[in-house]
Amino acid sequence: MIKRLVISLSSLIFSVFLLMGGNTFVMTLLGVNLGLKQVEPTLIGSIMVCYSVGFVLGSLYGPGVIRRVGHIRAFAVFSAVLASSTLIFPLTDSIVIWALLRALSGIAVAGSFVVIESWFSAVASSDNRATLFFAYQICAYLAATAGQLLIGFTDPAAFVPFTIGAILLTAALVPLSLTRMEAPTVEHTERISLKEIVRSAPVGLLAALCSGVLISSFYSMAPVYAIQLGLPVEQLSYFMAASIFTFIIFAWPLGRLCDRLDRSRIMIAINLVIVLSAAGVIIGGGYHLGILIGFSALYMGMVASIYPVAVAITNDRMEAHHIVAASTTLLLSYGMGSSLGPLFSSGMMTWLGPQGLYIGCGGVALLLCGYSWWWQWRTPAVPVEEQAAYIATPVNTPGVITELDPRNDEFVDVPIEEVFPDLEEEAIAEASAGQMELDLDEGDAQAEENDDILLQNPAPSG
DSSP states (O other), X not given: XXXXXXXXXXXXXHHHHHHHHHHHHHHHHHHHHHHHTTOOXXXXXXXXXXXXXXXXXXXXXXXXXXXXXXXXXHXXXXXXXXXXXXXXXXXXXXXXXXXXXXXXXXXXXXXXHHHHHHHHHHHOOTTTHHHHHHHHHHHHHHHHHHHHHHHTTSOTTSSHHHXXXXXXXXXXXXXXXXXXXXXXXXXXXXXOOHHHHHHHOHHHHHHHHXXXXXXXXXXXXXXXXXXXXXXXXXXXXXXXXXXXXXXHHHHHHHHHHHTTSOHHHHHHHHHHHHHHHHHXXXXXXXXXXXXXXXXXXXXXXXXXXXXXXXXXXXXXXXXXXXHHHHHHHHHHHHHHHHHHHHHHHHHHHHHHXXXXXXXXXXXXXXXXXXXXXXXXXXXXXXXXXXXXXXXXXXXXXXXXXXXXXXXXXXXXXXXXXXXXXXXXXXXXXXXXXXXXXXXXXXXXHHHHHHHHHHHHSOOOOO
């Protein structure tokens, strides 16, 4: 039983690694490719925003496709769309076609994650839920980092990198297709209205929106920024990888602080650091690669921390049974922000040059910092001992994984026999085989005992 569970988890995690790594690789590849072609930043932003729009649509309507045709078939369709769209990119220079392909990619990626995360939810139990939740996050961020490093070993202007991306995205289908688990069900997710969250925790909703703007701006336009700055492709890959990986480093100490201090103050501090690190990139990034990578890594480590702190602030003011619903609503707010980010940052870069990316994003962080301070000043703080546990929630996947959130009191522990329907039959067969072997052993032992008795007491001769 344990062996079967370990194998199933490894296949799921490997699928996540390939899908996330391939997706982030292609996302950065497109930005670098367009930057090398000297496409206007506004056009690049218009193309990239289509992915975010498609991702939101896929998160909303992907579960319906899965319920209609099943998990494996749906995942196969999503993988085929992803791989095909990746291979089509280098065949045309049409901005309209690239935009449509990015929208299709967003829908397919969101649907793929819904499939994978449904299986994660099915495998999880009350004993391993927290561990599985954190393992999922670490795998996702390591894969994203690896995808950035892979850029440095390719020529973004050639056809080959797109082929590599298509291979990675298609290969993600293999581990999941080989799993013997029973296909889980995708339930309808409860939602809380925006009005209710605005009334209870408006800073959480605004922070989720700003987080979407900042993260999507970086993923979409940071490669263009690096190209305009004159970085070689290899150095660009280090710049992107270090910036994305930093979240793992900051997740634990920030979590410790969030569980010991007023979280509104943590939100203010995070955004102040974002503003200062953005200023560091603007002022010193052009002088030395180490300065650029250092300040950018600090910047993204803080940016990636906004959303989990926003979730924690919101959950502090929600009933326990509304935690998952609130997280889903915050994800929709994040999705709205991610749809605005590429347009906003590309417009700033067109107006102010490459440094416009960090000037604009620093302005967003300053706005959030000011609102958080104002909200803290006029709203009584939740006592530290009554705060919900801080969880470093991932934001680059749909909301199904929030069912694994250790704060979710409505989590349903599914028996392992329902995940592996043939497990009970195999267990009975193994038990029967063991019982037969035991009976044979007992019979042999009894026969040997009888032989010993006959040898010790031979029958009298006639």
